[in-house]
Amino acid sequence: MNSISALIVDDSSVMRKIVERSLRQAGMDLKQVLEAANGAEALGILNENLVDIILCDINMPVMDGLEFIKQLPTVVNAKGVPVVMITTEGSEAHVVQAISAGARGYIRKPFTAEQVKEQILPILAGKP
Amino acid sequence: MTPASAVSAATGDPENWTPLLEEAAREVFELMLNSSLTRSASAKQEVPGITAMVGLAGRLCGLLSIRCNRKTATLMASKMLAMEMSEADGEVFDAFGEVGNMVAGNFKNKVPGLGDGCMLSVPTVVTGTDYSLHSTTAVPAIELHLLFENLLVSIALQISE
Numbered sequence: 001m002n003s004i005s006a007l008i009v010d011d012s013s014v015m016r017k018i019v020e021r022s023l024r025q026a027g028m029d030l031k032q033v034l035e036a037a038n039g040a041e042a043l044g045i046l047n048e049n050l051v052d053i054i055l056c057d058i059n060m061p062v063m064d065g066l067e068f069i070k071q072l073p074t075v076v077n078a079k080g081v082p083v084v085m086i087t088t089e090g091s092e093a094h095v096v097q098a099i100s101a102g103a104r105g106y107i108r109k110p111f112t113a114e115q116v117k118e119q120i121l122p123i124l125a126g127k128p
Numbered sequence: 129m130t131p132a133s134a135v136s137a138a139t140g141d142p143e144n145w146t147p148l149l150e151e152a153a154r155e156v157f158e159l160m161l162n163s164s165l166t167r168s169a170s171a172k173q174e175v176p177g178i179t180a181m182v183g184l185a186g187r188l189c190g191l192l193s194i195r196c197n198r199k200t201a202t203l204m205a206s207k208m209l210a211m212e213m214s215e216a217d218g219e220v221f222d223a224f225g226e227v228g229n230m231v232a233g234n235f236k237n238k239v240p241g242l243g244d245g246c247m248l249s250v251p252t253v254v255t256g257t258d259y260s261l262h263s264t265t266a267v268p269a270i271e272l273h274l275l276f277e278n279l280l281v282s283i284a285l286q287i288s289e
Contacts, residue, residue: 090233
């Protein structure tokens with residue numbers, strides 16, 4: 001797999017580090033990892049950077065993950081970039097909401113690197 | 129129907145939630161900290177020192193809190209980040225809050241009917257030794273006293289009426 005750029009969006013800096021570590025443990029070659037503490041910050045980063053995948057929490061202050069996905073089409077750089085939600089909100093309604101809003105995958109916290117790999121590799125490989 | 133019985137009717141008997149809360153906590157510690165939790169015979173904390181709180185609102189209203197001393201919280205953060213940490217600083221508080229958040233989220237996802245109808249607050253972490261948590265409800269809290277690396281961690285779920 002080619003090296004990829006990832007944007008990790010979570011209000012917890014510890015969780016952002018854990019997600020990055022999980023991506024590396026899943027065997028991903030990360031050429032760049034960008035971080036944002038909420039959806040608004042992430043939109044700002046995407047206005048100036050290109051990434052291959054976005055991993056995003058739902059419950060965040062300022063702008064939550066669901067609102068972030070809804071606003072994502074307004075960012076030219078984010079066109080077609082897959083979003084995977086990583087969140088404690090694991091109910092069916094939240095999954096449906098996230099997928100309806102445009103998320104391509106959904107990982108519940110707590111999670112393993114293996115679960116991250118299972119969700120993300122097919123998405124990066126371009127599988128539906 | 130009283131609020132407590134309304135909760136019971138919607139989501140099963142809260143008296144049966146203790147094993148679910150314990151299972152939720154065990155999974156978080158096993159998957160995110162690579163550590164097992166065991167039951168503690170004692171509930172007595174030397175100096176609690178740090179508490180993470182996550183509010184629940186919706187079909188179930190209440191507060192999940194997790195308490196331990198600063199040394200224990202620092203070890204939790206070290207395990208989560210897989211790096212040595214020597215003192216309880218902002219990163220430790222962040223990690224500890226996330227543990228509370230994940231235990232609360234994992235618990236509510238295990239209770240039938242609760243996942244979709246209950247929202248979580250972002251976690252709040254309180255430090256210090258001279259404080260108490262007072263509930264406005266008469267419903268007794270579900271309490272668990274567990275050992276993480278032989279250090280006491282207390283988890284409580286206070287349901288609001």
